[in-house]
Amino acid sequence: MQLPNPETLLADITAKIAEKINPNSALVGIHSGGVWLMRRVLETLKADIPFGTLDAALYRDDYAARGLKTNLKPSDIAFDVTDKHIILIDDIFYTGRTTRAAMNELFDYGRPASITLVVLINRGGAQLPITPNITGAEILLQADQNLQLSQDTKGKLHLEIEQNNA
Amino acid sequence: MKIHIKNGHVIDPRNNLDAKQDVFIAAGKVAGIGSAPDGFVANQTIDAAGLIVSPGFVDLSARLREPGSDYKATLKTELQAAIAGGVTSLACPPDTTPVLDEPGLVEMLKHRAKLLNLAHVYPLGALTRRLEGKLLTEMNALSNAGCVGFSQADNAMTDTLVLWRAFEYAATFGYTIFLRAEDYYLAQNGVAHDGEIASRLGLKGIPAAAESLAIASILRIAQQTNTRIHLCRISSAEGVELIRAAKKNGVQVSADVSTQHCHLTEMDIGYFNAHANLKPPLRSTRDKSALCQGLKDGTIDAICSDHTPVNDDAKLLPFAEAEPGASGLELLLPLALKWAADNKASMADAIAKITSHPAQILNIAAGDLSVNANADIAIFSPEAEWKVQASQLKSQGKNTPYLGQSMLGQVQYTLLNGQLTFQNNQLESQ
Amino acid sequence: MHNPQLDANGELKHLLTIEGLPKRILNQILDTAETFVGVAERDIKKVPLLRGKTVCNIFFENSTRTRTTFEIAAKRLSADVINLNVGTSSQSKGETILDTVDNLIAMHADMFVVRHAQSGAAHFIAQHVPDNISVINAGDGRHAHPTQGLLDVFTVRRYKPDMHNLRVALVGDVLHSRVARSEIHALTTLGVPEVRVIAPKTLLPADVEKLGVQVFHDMKNGLKDVDVVMMLRLQNERMTGALLPSAQEYFKTFGLTQEMLNHAKPDAIVMHPGPMNRGVEIDSSVADGSQSVILPQVTYGIAVRMAVMAILGGGQSAGGIS
Numbered sequence: 001m002q003l004p005n006p007e008t009l010l011a012d013i014t015a016k017i018a019e020k021i022n023p024n025s026a027l028v029g030i031h032s033g034g035v036w037l038m039r040r041v042l043e044t045l046k047a048d049i050p051f052g053t054l055d056a057a058l059y060r061d062d063y064a065a066r067g068l069k070t071n072l073k074p075s076d077i078a079f080d081v082t083d084k085h086i087i088l089i090d091d092i093f094y095t096g097r098t099t100r101a102a103m104n105e106l107f108d109y110g111r112p113a114s115i116t117l118v119v120l121i122n123r124g125g126a127q128l129p130i131t132p133n134i135t136g137a138e139i140l141l142q143a144d145q146n147l148q149l150s151q152d153t154k155g156k157l158h159l160e161i162e163q164n165n166a
Numbered sequence: 167m168k169i170h171i172k173n174g175h176v177i178d179p180r181n182n183l184d185a186k187q188d189v190f191i192a193a194g195k196v197a198g199i200g201s202a203p204d205g206f207v208a209n210q211t212i213d214a215a216g217l218i219v220s221p222g223f224v225d226l227s228a229r230l231r232e233p234g235s236d237y238k239a240t241l242k243t244e245l246q247a248a249i250a251g252g253v254t255s256l257a258c259p260p261d262t263t264p265v266l267d268e269p270g271l272v273e274m275l276k277h278r279a280k281l282l283n284l285a286h287v288y289p290l291g292a293l294t295r296r297l298e299g300k301l302l303t304e305m306n307a308l309s310n311a312g313c314v315g316f317s318q319a320d321n322a323m324t325d326t327l328v329l330w331r332a333f334e335y336a337a338t339f340g341y342t343i344f345l346r347a348e349d350y351y352l353a354q355n356g357v358a359h360d361g362e363i364a365s366r367l368g369l370k371g372i373p374a375a376a377e378s379l380a381i382a383s384i385l386r387i388a389q390q391t392n393t394r395i396h397l398c399r400i401s402s403a404e405g406v407e408l409i410r411a412a413k414k415n416g417v418q419v420s421a422d423v424s425t426q427h428c429h430l431t432e433m434d435i436g437y438f439n440a441h442a443n444l445k446p447p448l449r450s451t452r453d454k455s456a457l458c459q460g461l462k463d464g465t466i467d468a469i470c471s472d473h474t475p476v477n478d479d480a481k482l483l484p485f486a487e488a489e490p491g492a493s494g495l496e497l498l499l500p501l502a503l504k505w506a507a508d509n510k511a512s513m514a515d516a517i518a519k520i521t522s523h524p525a526q527i528l529n530i531a532a533g534d535l536s537v538n539a540n541a542d543i544a545i546f547s548p549e550a551e552w553k554v555q556a557s558q559l560k561s562q563g564k565n566t567p568y569l570g571q572s573m574l575g576q577v578q579y580t581l582l583n584g585q586l587t588f589q590n591n592q593l594e595s596q
Numbered sequence: 597m598h599n600p601q602l603d604a605n606g607e608l609k610h611l612l613t614i615e616g617l618p619k620r621i622l623n624q625i626l627d628t629a630e631t632f633v634g635v636a637e638r639d640i641k642k643v644p645l646l647r648g649k650t651v652c653n654i655f656f657e658n659s660t661r662t663r664t665t666f667e668i669a670a671k672r673l674s675a676d677v678i679n680l681n682v683g684t685s686s687q688s689k690g691e692t693i694l695d696t697v698d699n700l701i702a703m704h705a706d707m708f709v710v711r712h713a714q715s716g717a718a719h720f721i722a723q724h725v726p727d728n729i730s731v732i733n734a735g736d737g738r739h740a741h742p743t744q745g746l747l748d749v750f751t752v753r754r755y756k757p758d759m760h761n762l763r764v765a766l767v768g769d770v771l772h773s774r775v776a777r778s779e780i781h782a783l784t785t786l787g788v789p790e791v792r793v794i795a796p797k798t799l800l801p802a803d804v805e806k807l808g809v810q811v812f813h814d815m816k817n818g819l820k821d822v823d824v825v826m827m828l829r830l831q832n833e834r835m836t837g838a839l840l841p842s843a844q845e846y847f848k849t850f851g852l853t854q855e856m857l858n859h860a861k862p863d864a865i866v867m868h869p870g871p872m873n874r875g876v877e878i879d880s881s882v883a884d885g886s887q888s889v890i891l892p893q894v895t896y897g898i899a900v901r902m903a904v905m906a907i908l909g910g911g912q913s914a915g916g917i918s
Contacts, residue, residue: 055631057631058631058643058644059644066910068645068906070624071627072627072628072630074633075631107640108639109638109640361802361803362802362806364801365801365807366777367716368736368740368774369716369738369739371801371802373802437716437719438715438719482692483692484715484717484720484736485714485715485716486716
């Protein structure tokens with residue numbers, strides 16, 4: 001399958017985010033891919049927008065079955081979430097469960113005015129009534145396929161598909 | 167009843183016998199070795215081909231828990247364990263409830279044991295009343311009731327003057343005093359050897375010096391008062407050294423080590439294994455080697471089981487709260503054989519440590535197969551391998567640090583006074 | 597011998613002692629704790645990880661302080677918490693430890709936090725609980741206090757991140773201290789090259805150097821150029837008698853004053869597991885001084901305990917996903 005160039009998609013979603021920005025906006029990236037994207041968006045926008053990072057692991061619904069993941073990244077939201085228009089950024093949108101966990105975590109910081117979900121790719125397969133507001137591309141994948149965003153040492157983004165053998 | 171034990175290999179250390187010989191038994195006594203007495207016609211023949219025929223084993227310390235603690239064990243269960251282990255004579259320490267400090271109690275115990283007719287029981291009388299270390303017992307009366315010596319069991323004797331007088335009084339009549347040497351204050355509340363393991367596990371330690379200091383004073387008093395002394399359950403290299411020197415100097419001293427201490431060390435406590443909570447504590451590898459060496463060169467005369475059955479509830483506690491002790495009558499033989507195998511000693515050496523030597527210490531007619539001796543006999547397979555399992559132990563005490571381990575050497579027949587009292591079930595079913 | 601703290605996959609099953617735990621697991625706990633430090637700073641100081649789970653604090657030996665930190669940690673993870681002070685109830689009625697534990701198992705507790713005056717009590721309980729229950733040792737006799745050891749190295753790591761280049765001194769009653777044993781194992785496992793103990797001979801266990809520490813009997817030499825000073829608590833009943841002649845003499849010879857602390861590196865930090873005996877093992881001006889990190893220790897203690905519970909409480913094996 002020919003995958004789109006993530007750099008092109010990033011430019012695309014950055015432009016759409018720029019349209020949404022208002023004085024009460026804040027960016028929040030979900031670890032790890034969402035945080036890379038958020039930092040690139042901030043670089044491009046060159047605006048003084050409050051931002052933070054989330055690792056929704058502590059809110060995940062598969063903890064009871066699968067335990068806590070090992071490479072946990074601390075969530076870091078230094079601004080006051082209450083009444084902010086949050087732009088929540090993730091790399092791949094799949095079941096919607098990560099978004100659910102991230103939203104729950106956000107609400108433990110305060111009551112945002114709104115949340116806009118931005119993803120680089122929607123791979124289909126939502127299991128919850130959640131749809132991204134801004135999407136770079138839609139690519140339908142099988143359940144045994146795993147789409148991974150990575151960042152090389154120069155900061156360039158790459159996409160690849162892995163086949164799950166499990 | 168006349169029994170012919172044929173094709174067996176006889177080991178009788180007292181008579182320096184270590185050869186293939188037939189044994190003939192008549193009227194409860196050994197009637198002949200090698201050749202049958204004139205006109206001998208056996209009622210029963212035991213084929214001991216491939217087996218060792220040995221004097222029944224003599225154990226210097228087995229707690230039978232009677233009187234007083236039948237929830238831990240009864241005379242019957244423990245004597246059944248004894249004969250399953252080939253033990254036909256055993257000494258029991260006086261720390262029962264009540265303490266064996268009155269002739270009536272001793273007579274009762276002897277009487278009950280005799281009725282069971284499984285093994286000979288030789289009580290050690292209390293050296294002081296209620297083992298409190300203050301007032302002497304009526305040693306003479308206790309001796310007449312059947313006590314073969316006097317002991318404080320695990321109770322300390324803190325008052326040196328009482329100790330001195332007890333020695334003098336016992337020496338008056340030629341009684342032997344059996345003491346486990348341990349300084350009361352240094353050992354107080356301790357549960358493990360005061361070394362690396364106790365430090366790591368945070369257990370209160372008992373230094374080896376607790377033993378050696380006590381041995382040094384006991385030996386000195388024994389020498390001064392000319393008392394025959396037996397030191398029980400030696401656990402430390404320092405202790406072995408002191409005894410070696412005392413023997414060289416002509417002190418009337420003998421000593422034993424338990425089957426636990428000549429094989430296990432502080433490391434066997436592992437993750438707080440309560441079965442390794444023993445008195446005295448398991449010590450270092452160096453101590454263990456010195457004990458094995460002491461056995462080999464004769465500094466330590468005997469190996470004993472230190473059989474101490476403990477009920478499960480009393481072991482199901484954190485290490486320091488668990489009751490110390492290990493069940494051991496059924497493991498005496500394999501662990502004595504293992505000592506010989508591990509230390510390049512002969513099987514006859516191992517047998518001597520659990521027959522003739524302890525019999526001599528107790529000054530009883532046992533532990534040999536001389537003609538006219540009591541026909542107390544153990545017949546065992548030195549090669550039979552078996553696994554120590556709680557369900558298989560005859561003793562009511564299933565508490566042993568050897569649970570799950572493989573043993574080499576198993577008793578197949580035990581005879582008491584020329585009567586077959588035990589026969590290995592597995593053998594029967596084969 | 598199988599380490600009873602680890603499951604078949606080598607992951608943490610119970611936390612009983614630091615000794616024998618691989619460095620990987622210690623780092624996993626410390627890294628996870630970093631995440632939880634932030635939780636306390638939020639509007640809602642709670643995450644839903646242990647929602648619906650019941651954590652049972654079984655304290656056979658009273659300690660309001662330690663029990664409270666475990667309670668806060670469990671509650672911040674959204675667990676239900678039952679506190680049981682057995683020291684004052686059932687034990688005196690002849691109930692055994694296992695009776696108590698069996699009762700709590702029957703009440704469907706998911707995690708036990710255990711404190712007991714006997715070394716090995718936590719191991720003992722861990723051996724007797726069903727597979728789905730985890731046991732956390734909150735202090736057993738003189739043996740171990742692993743969460744305290746972890747929070748102490750967590751604090752060290754926060755102030756002195758280069759663990760491979762540190763000199764740490766433990767001062768005081770090592771003999772009776774489960775904290776000292778856990779600190780020593782945590783520091784040596786994480787690669788701290790020099791761990792010292794400073795104490796009179798009466799307060800050191802036999803063969804203490806085999807735990808991987810250097811022994812000093814005077815403060816001046818012992819504190820020289822150290823980066824971290826970990827003070828140990830001296831129990832009241834040990835201050836006078838055969839272990840030590842008096843509290844005054846102890847303070848003079850082994851108490852931490854600013855003057856003594858000046859022998860350590862200028863940026864050395866001072867720690868204490870609490871509760872402190874001011875004027876016995878530590879001078880007030882040091883305890884409250886700029887080098888003291890005693891209060892941050894308490895804060896981090898909650899994050900570390902949350903991390904331990906979060907790792908033990910989830911999934912069939914911790915670290916299942918990455």
